[in-house]
Amino acid sequence: MSALPFDPWFTDPRDLALFEALQEGLPLVSRPYAAMGERVGYTEAEVIGRLREWRASGLIKRLGVIVRHRRLGYRANAMVVWDVPDAEVSRVAGRICQYSFVTLCYRRPRRGSEWHYNLFCMIHGQDRERVESQVRQLIEGCEMTAWPTATLFSTRCFKQRGARYVPAPGTILPKPIQAL
Amino acid sequence: MNYTERAIINGLQGGFPVCERPFLAAAEQLxxxxETLINGLRCLLDNETLSRFGPMYHAERLGGALSLVAMEIPxxxxxxxxDQVNAFPEVAHNYARDHALNMWFVLATEKPERKDWILGEIERETGYRAYDMPKLAEYFVGLRLEV
Incomplete structure (x- = not known):
């Protein structure tokens, strides 16, 4: 493999087939990578090699189980948002992430007068009161009392599934960034 | 939920081994x-506790776009x-939330250009504005729920 910073990932059609087969889910057999290899024309070792590479590069963010959180009783799903001065966002986000009940944290753009919040985090909890107390804990612990905030609980879930991607063959993707 | 199911959900949200006998390696950890691990996974998939057992791909690195979109709907x-929004296969999840902007969904597209096209279609079909809020920075992705 070349070490150029940009190199197509799916130069071999088997890569694309593997990528798509993996998306269907890992086969529930003792040697799943051998089974996937048989489907796409790779050996078990080749499949393992490709997957390790994709994982190290961040192309695969995570391999594992993806749960339907409502089925697990996590029905209090809160999106907590703040309007934080731009210069402070990274610092504050770093503190927010210290709390184990925070599941995701992003900076997003403000949208005029309709939406003036720029820092978002998610808390998935089993009951609303507990999540509300976690939000208070977060605001005090991270010294965010001065900034406007809102907590948006989900009231209904219409659709919950993993995103699916169908990249074109020969898609140009960045080469692996050295794993940290 | 039994011990096995709990162990699988708590243990396999963070990762799964890539080696010749990954179920064996994961099972030993848990x-x-x-065999118990494989059967347990099959049950959790069959009863729809799990939506998938596989990869979470990095949309942006695949050349795609992923965004959070909000709308204010009476x-x-x-x-x-x-119904109109959910009919687009690119809409991955959609939640009603208690705010003036009361509909929030995730849009995942293969190509960045397609995102704007879909947002335009959604606005045209529904007659309401869609506020696009793509992530500018990601600080933490550790969505792991304990049971």
Whole structure:
């Protein structure tokens, strides 16, 4: 493999087939990578090699189980948002992430007068009161009392599934960034 | 939920081994047998506790776009708009939330250009504005739920 910073990932059609087969889910057999290899024309070792590479590069963010959180009783799903001065966002986000009940944290753009919040985090909890107390804990612990905030609980879930991607063959993707 | 199911959900949200016998390696970590782990996973998939057992791909690195979109929909129109929005396969999840902006969904597209096209289609079909809020920075992705 070349070490150029940009190199197509799916130069071999088997890569694309593997990528798509993996998306269907890992086969529930003792040697799943051998089974996937048989489907796409790779050996078990080749499949393992490709997957390790994709994982190290961040192309695969995570391999594992993806749960339907409502089925697990996590029905209090809160999106907590703040309007934080731009210069402070990274610092504050770093503190927010210290709390184990925070599941995701992003900076997003403000949208005029309709939406003036720029820092978002998610808390998935089993009951609303507990999540509300976690939000208070977060605001005090991270010294965010001065900034406007809102907590948006989900009231209904219409659709919950993993995103699916169908990249074109020969898609140009960045080469692996050295794993940290 | 039994011990095995709990162990699988708590143990396999963070990762799964890539080696010749991954179920065996994971099972050893969880204190289960390989067969119990495989059967447990099959049950959790069959009863839809798990939506998938596989990869979470990095959309942006695949050349795609992933965004969070919010809309303000009057209660009387909410179900109609939800149906219209959910009909797009690129809409990955959609939640009603208690705010003036009361509909929030994730849009995942293969190509960045397609995102703007879909947002335009959604606005045209529904008659309401869609506020696009792509992530500018990601500080933490550790969505892991304990049971």
């Amino acid at each position: 204190g289960l047998s390989e 209660a009387a129109d909410f179900d109609r708009v939800a």
